[in-house]
Amino acid sequence: MLFVSTRGQSPAVGLSAAIAAGLAPDGGLYVPQALPAARTLQAGANLAATASELLAPFFAGDGLQDELAAICGSAFDFPAPLLPLATAGDHVLELFHGPTAAFKDFGARFLAQCLSRLPRPAGQPLTIVVATSGDTGAAVAAAFHQVPGLEVVVLYPDGRVSPRQAHQLGCLGDNIHTYKVAGSFDDCQAMAKQALADTALQAHKPLSSANSISLGRLLPQMAYYAHTALAHQAATGRPLNLVVPTGNLGNAMAAVLARALGVPLGRIALATNANAVLPAFFAGGDYAPAASVATLANAMDVGAPSNFERLQWLYGGDVSVLRGQFIARSVDDAQIQAVIARRYREQGEVFCPHTACAVAVLEQLRNEGIAQAGQDWAVAATAHPAKFEAVVEPLIGRELAVPPALAALLARPAHAEPLAAAYAALREQLQG
Ligand SMILES: *Cc1c(COP(=O)(O)O)cnc(C)c1O
Numbered sequence: 001m002l003f004v005s006t007r008g009q010s011p012a013v014g015l016s017a018a019i020a021a022g023l024a025p026d027g028g029l030y031v032p033q034a035l036p037a038a039r040t041l042q043a044g045a046n047l048a049a050t051a052s053e054l055l056a057p058f059f060a061g062d063g064l065q066d067e068l069a070a071i072c073g074s075a076f077d078f079p080a081p082l083l084p085l086a087t088a089g090d091h092v093l094e095l096f097h098g099p100t101a102a103f104k105d106f107g108a109r110f111l112a113q114c115l116s117r118l119p120r121p122a123g124q125p126l127t128i129v130v131a132t133s134g135d136t137g138a139a140v141a142a143a144f145h146q147v148p149g150l151e152v153v154v155l156y157p158d159g160r161v162s163p164r165q166a167h168q169l170g171c172l173g174d175n176i177h178t179y180k181v182a183g184s185f186d187d188c189q190a191m192a193k194q195a196l197a198d199t200a201l202q203a204h205k206p207l208s209s210a211n212s213i214s215l216g217r218l219l220p221q222m223a224y225y226a227h228t229a230l231a232h233q234a235a236t237g238r239p240l241n242l243v244v245p246t247g248n249l250g251n252a253m254a255a256v257l258a259r260a261l262g263v264p265l266g267r268i269a270l271a272t273n274a275n276a277v278l279p280a281f282f283a284g285g286d287y288a289p290a291a292s293v294a295t296l297a298n299a300m301d302v303g304a305p306s307n308f309e310r311l312q313w314l315y316g317g318d319v320s321v322l323r324g325q326f327i328a329r330s331v332d333d334a335q336i337q338a339v340i341a342r343r344y345r346e347q348g349e350v351f352c353p354h355t356a357c358a359v360a361v362l363e364q365l366r367n368e369g370i371a372q373a374g375q376d377w378a379v380a381a382t383a384h385p386a387k388f389e390a391v392v393e394p395l396i397g398r399e400l401a402v403p404p405a406l407a408a409l410l411a412r413p414a415h416a417e418p419l420a421a422a423y424a425a426l427r428e429q430l431q432g
Contacts, residue, residue, distance in 0.1 A: 001058050003030040003215065006309040015062040019114050019216040022209045029306070030215050031313050032058065038262035043230035048076040050230065051223035054261065058219055067117050072223075075110040078405075080224040082232065082240075082378060086347040089371075090362060091240075091378040092355075093228055099142040100168060101384035101406045102135055102299070103251060106224065107217030108143035114216045115208065116147045125175075127151040127430070128210050129195050131188035134161045135299045135383070138168040140210045142409065145172045152210075153430065154178045155188040158418065162390065168406075170414035179429070183421025194423040195430060205430055212250045213306050221254030226263045232376065233264040241266035241377045243358040243365070246278065246328075247300035249307035251380060256314065266375070269327040271361040273297040273354075276330035278305060282323055296333045296391050297353040299383070329364065331357040337395055339363070344396040352383040353391050 002012040007028030013021070018030040036057040044050040051072040059065045078097045085092055098105025120126060128150060130140050137154045144152045154169055158180035161169070170178045181188050196207055210217070229240045242265060244252040252270050259265040272278055273295040281287045289304035315322040331339075336353050339360045343349045351359055358379035365371035385392045386400040393399055402410065419425050 001036075001060055001062070002033040004033050005029065006031055006313045015059055015215070016064055016114075016118055019111070019214065020118055020208060022211065022214045029213050029309050031310055035257075035260060035314075038260065041226065041230055041262055043227055043234060046076075047080060047223060047227045048072040050227040051076055051220060054222060054226045054258070054263075055219055063119065064114060064117060071110065071113040071117070072220075074113045075106065075220060076223060078105075080106075080228065082228045085349060085379075087366065089374070089376050090366075091376065092381050093224070093242075093378045094381045095224060096352075096381060096384040096387075097403070097405075098139075099405045099409065100135075100138045101387050101403050102139060103221070103224075103380070103382045104136055104139035104212075104217075105143065107212070107214075107221050107250070108136075108139040108210065110220035111210055111214055111216035112140075112143040112147045112150065116149050120149060120206070124206060125149050125151045127153060127205060127207050129153045129155070129192045129207055130210050131155045131185065131192040132161075132169070133157070133185040133298070134165040135387075136210075136212065138165060141169060141172050141176045141178070144210075145176055146174055150175060152176045153426075155181050155191060155419070155426070156416070157185045157188055158182055158416075160185065164387070164389075164410065166416070167414045168409050170416040171409055171412040173415070177429075178416040179419040179426075180416040181419050181421050187421040191421070191423050191426045195426060198427065201427060201430060207430075212248050218250055218254055218257075218307070218310075221251055222258040222261070222263070225255045225258045225265060226261075228378070229258075229264050236376065238376050239264040239266040241268070241371065241375055242380060243269045243271050243362045243377065244380045245297070245300060245354040245358045245382050246270040246272050247275075247302040247305065249278070249305040249311065251382065253307045253310050255380075256311065260314065267327065269329070269361055269365065271357040272328065272330045273300045273336070273357055274330060274332045275301055275303055277303060278308075279328040279330040282326050282328040284323065295353075296336050296388075297357055300354055300357070327361075327365065327370065329361045331360045335360050337391075340392060341395045350385045350392065350396060350400065351381065352385045352388045354383055355379060355381040355385075
């Protein structure tokens with residue numbers, strides 16, 4: 001399979017090249033030149049087997065083709081269980097059983113396994129530069145830790161991530177190099193971008209990125225939807241409908257792609273926080289990216305959802321067709337707090353602030369009859385509530401147990417090197 005840019009100005013490339021590049025040279029996002037036809041799929045023995053089967057057409061003809069099963073085996077070594085909620089027909093798809101207790105572990109681990117297998121001159125590691133406001137960097141650092149042939153440089157804004165997040169970023173060591181930058185997240189991102197554009201530096205120090213627009217993170221996210229929906233249909237005869245907490249639209253886009261490939265998913269509803277660019281568009285407004293506003297669901301504080309270009313591509317640029325396909329709703333901080341507190345009080349259910357957006361939207365859809373009685377719906381639970389204990393614990397009035405994988409990370413000593421918010425400072429480190 002070949003991949004082209006959503007902006008149409010870059011040559012078609014194979015999967016390995018698209019994964020290595022991240023962004024296409026024309027600034028667009030890589031998409032398949034032609035989507036494989038929808039086919040009848042069967043859930044494999046486990047998540048890794050389903051992933052391998054679903055992703056095979058995307059790897060056909062690429063150098064990584066024969067490695068696909070091994071990549072999936074290494075990346076998908078933790079479960080994504082679908083559990084019933086108290087309301088009849090409602091479920092939660094728990095995507096937080098990986099090393100950093102968020103769904104980004106799936107994509108980051110798959111990307112690391114792909115990148116480590118790309119051919120490279122002997123003895124020359126590939127260095128991944130990541131700017132993070134918290135969650136992404138932690139998933140990438142954990143996924144790439146001790147993977148042969150890869151080095152990681154993490155930049156985070158000093159004092160502007162939670163103490164628990166800072167700890168996760170700095171506790172790995174070995175091939176993970178963590179810098180606390182005396183500046184904002186935007187400074188970190190600007191420094192990373194400058195490094196990735198520095199061809200003189202890259203002549204002797206090859207660099208790459210691991211951000212959420214990479215195909216190597218998007219494609220594997222289809223796997224948990226496929227495995228779950230296929231198993232659900234085999235057990236009940238019914239498709240599964242979804243509500244996905246949405247920021248950059250990577251997770252939801254994976255569900256949309258999986259459905260296009262024949263996975264038995266019904267409707268896909270998008271739940272955003274107060275950053276309501278997508279709900280405004282789907283309600284009939286123009287697509288109007290805006291500066292992001294800070295919310296309690298901070299991993300979704302996105303004012304310009306990068307994967308929107310892929311959604312437009314999938315629907316052939318026809319806005320009215322695209323609009324008809326989705327429900328998208330915005331949930332503000334007061335609603336997030338209310339739903340977390342009430343669901344705990346009434347049902348004993350605990351959700352992270354991001355998942356709570358999806359729970360609030362599913363409640364609305366049930367109340368309005370859009371999610372009909374007899375239909376099965378699932379909210380994608382994107383993070384474990386204990387990752388956002390400062391928000392969740394006061395609302396439910398008790399402490400949350402930290403999941404074992406995350407607790408193991410938090411038990412390690414952590415260290416981050418201070419770095420000035422200037423590209424020259426980063427360049428010196430990269431050269432050294
Ligand atoms: C990144 C993230 C999201 C948003 O996912 P997108 O793919 O950017 O839409 C939602 N919840 C959590 C916990 C996240 O870390």
